[in-house]
Amino acid sequence: MVMPDVMRAAPGWLREELVTLAWCWRLARRDGVVVGLTSHDRDLIVGGIPYRAAPGMKPSALDTNDSLDVATMDLEGAVTSDAIAARDLDAGRWDGAELELFVTDWSAPETAPVTVARGSLGAIERRGPAFAAELQGVTRLLDQPVCPATSPSCRAMMGDRACRVDLAPLTQARRVVAVDGRMATLDIAAPGMAFGELMWMEGANSGLSSPVIAVEAAVLHLAEAPAFAVPGPMRVRITQGCDKQLATCRDRFANAVNFRGEAHLPGNDLLTRYPGG
Template structure:
């Protein structure tokens, strides 16, 4: 890079964060905003990572960021709600006189974010983190696919619907205007908030009774009546459910009849 060879350098540090819901923001240590690759990087000296530790090993890189809450784009409430968990991160240097050729430094995604004083601290999961994944799947009596994915192949078009919240009888219970009449149709399913204070967040559904949905955890923010939500049916991943409810036994990704350590406890009267 030619801007490294000058007597008076014009180097600025930039970083881009993109949330899983598509929201992207950029920051730079320069004293004015920079437009790079279609995104405006806001001048935010307080957003400088205080420590970036890299190594030639396979452990996850550490990213320590201070002063993050000085930006209105990253609020404490959003961090606490997990909106930035898993966000894609790119860190690079740029010539602020001609920012058309950035020099990449680090890329990856943020792990779980924790509050640290006036900023946040997160693990940066780089490409080496992929090596932590299992090479082959382990056998299991339950299905290893997710309902509706490319291995399961159940059509979710008729099992996903957009509706509204009509009641909140308990902190972790909501009632919606329309739902599948099938018994416990949304058990192990998903609820995604499309409007209101929880917009963009997801919640796991433990069980359902008609339009009454029991969530695993209470919403981060108290929902409002009329909030728009998307509900998706769930599956308990048992072979009997796969064949009986979905008629999808040929795509079952488990080994329900393979003997295992619990073989003796599968029979009545076993002790």
């Protein structure tokens, strides 16, 4: 692993002839779960967080430099029941997790560590009892468009800073009493749930959410079936959605002033239109 920038700013303990060095990985999931792993043969406490010995974890070669090229790194490890469980990987709990890779002095873990790389987990691939994940650097954000492209529908996400609709009165606690594939039946009807979201609040699916693509009285048609079986009634949190059309934004939410689309702008099919078409 090439680390010219790290070595130039390395502390004294990292410049010794004999270095007591340990690799550490700090992974933070989007639901707030934080896991610490280390290449050392014993568990370490760094910054108040326990880092469990995980000799199966290993990073690929990483080259740091002063350019703005998007740097990525592959991370491989074993699936363990108490740290990174196979069912959590399959359910997508680790998708987009923030990761920090650093080195520390295992003989004095209270010493300030040296960060080598940080970013978020990209594509995760299961390989039998092991997994491989891609670490995407922060410079990936430079690939985002400078300004949004025009669109007839709203580009904002329901309730975000651009939309500004208050989701509190549109969010309710309910119970799912039955699940059949991608259809979840609530205890009572829930109007306005098309294009909304259902989040499981208990059971094996707790913390996972699924978009709602359609609703029929108390039956919600989910974009995907629950990752784990639902043995009985379960508490869920449902949030109403929006079809991103100007009429809905204006008539239902009285929020046309924040509509992020160009509903009246002629589209690419303007020249192909004809009277009565």
